Amino acid sequence: MRLSLLSGFLVATLAAAPSTSANAPSSDMPPGQLTDLSARIVDGKADVNGVVYHYLLAVGGPKTVVLLHGWGTTSYMWRFVMPQLVARGYTVLAPDLRGLGDTAKPATGYEKASIAEDIRALVNQLNLGPVVNLVGHDMGGMVVYSYAAQHPEEVTTLAILDVPLPGIEPWNELIQGPRTWHFRFHSVRDVPEMLIAGRELEYLKWFHNAEGVNTRVFDNEADEVYGRSYAQPGALRAGFEYYRAFPRDEEQNKAFAKHKLTMPVLGISGSGGLGSMYEDHLRHVAENVRAVVVEGSGHWVPEEQPAAVTKALIEFLPPAY
Template identity: 70%
Template sequence: MRLSLLGAALVAVMATSPLMAGTADPSQPAVSVEQLAETSRRIIDGKTDINGVCYHYLLAKGGSQTVVLLHGWGSTSYMWRYVMPQLVARGYTVLAPDLRGLGDTAKPAGGYDKATIAQDIHGLVAHLGLGPRINLVGHDMGGMVAYAYAAQHPEQLSTLTIMDVPLPGIEPWNEVTQSPRAWHFHFHSVQDLPEALISGRELEYFKWFHNAEAINSRAFDNQTDEIYGRAYAMPGALRAGFEYYRAFPQDIQANQAFARHKLPMPVLGIGGEGGMGAIIGDHLRHVAVNVRAVNIEGAGHWVAEEQPAAVTDALLAFLPAAH
């Protein structure tokens, strides 16, 4: 297996980025730079067909506790470049796929409702032999997928973490999506128009969009912008990404049915102080019985990239101990 993009990026920033030094919580055992370098070399790229779609994933095997990390729109599995190595270094098995249509995963014409993508991830977990129970973490669209997974397979989750995203159809969805900050929900849902306007300008669009949704502007340097710009300039990637938004009517219908039965597993909501940090706990209590929430200071929407140490601390305090 070749060194993954995530692993290569980790090695490249090791010496210069304070974000790699560890968590912010002194009660967490320290992980040395040497350990993180070794961890990066254990993260491998893989591809496999799931439900007729060729999925790309990053995987590092460790202990019996598996953590599955799902990225959102505007990102790929690369968004976990700081959090994933910290979890692996502490003994977790960690899987970070590129979602349907995004990154190096294939880009089919349809299937972008979150319940369908959740079944893809369920199939990937089973194919890789990572069950029978996992800890599922999702940011943005990945959080919507994570909820659909938990609702369809509650017995197969030890924990669920949803990061800085409202769930379609769940209060206060209408209020959140009518706010000025959610302008892109509407623009991205328009058929064909966003592709026509952004195609060929992906780098410029994502440079603006990432920083507009961030408090910590250091999170998106030129290398990061270029990686995401190239990913969304791949043939079919813009259309696939916008299909996530166009599927919201299906997601609303599915989620309102799912919510008739509240999730039984422990649920963690993580939000940025400039994002959903103030409301994410109350939001998730509409769909789960056991919810805790963490508001990440100094972060907007991109919490795992803006404040990775704080996000890692929150996860380590919540997840079952690695074995």
């Protein structure tokens, strides 16, 4: 998504324009400040570890918040949350993950620990670190855990949204359940690509609504954005490689979990997603855990209930200044 389009979304979101989601956070900022805010958004690309990453960046105060999306979305998913954090003075970075969105799509490197190193390198290349606050949903949640586990001294706070961590109890139970059928399907080599190619928009429309609890929370505009993104050459394969990397992720996470995280960790789950079990899950990997269960939300919490996610993050993050 190009800068002009993004800026328009930020202004509309902050002003709580009628065209935005009914759940979008509101703002009482005057129009002049909104215009100044949108002008600070950078839509850029950077070569990181041999992969060209696309990112959205707003430079505010000295505290950096990194927002990572998951499968089935791109950095566009943070369109309601990102501007609210920027408005409160944080510097916010929202990249497209390896292989997804407008980031390059290499054949390998989809282990979450490897992608965490990409994100860390991007943070440092943009002079936003070395110490950051990490927020990740879905696959992005797996990545931020790996980042924090590998570089705990560089992470002030960690927030993980509605995703189980591979290899961490009750992972084996969860992946055998009907809710995670797609973990197995997406992990099969080549078959998902053959069945979905050319039907990316239709598949994502169905998938987004099947995993949410708000009917049509993904409006037509969002569907089109994600449909176009996952229809790019190599995007389906890259997305499914995240699932095919789970066996290696399990091994790495079990090793990481031998040393529990000590920084504050926030778990945000949807009442129709991982729900109340999420706090216990995260306590297997961290000592200082708090949890928020967002009512009226399924898995896609930042899309379904962005106001609740924004509130939880603002209350959790350290002051921007």
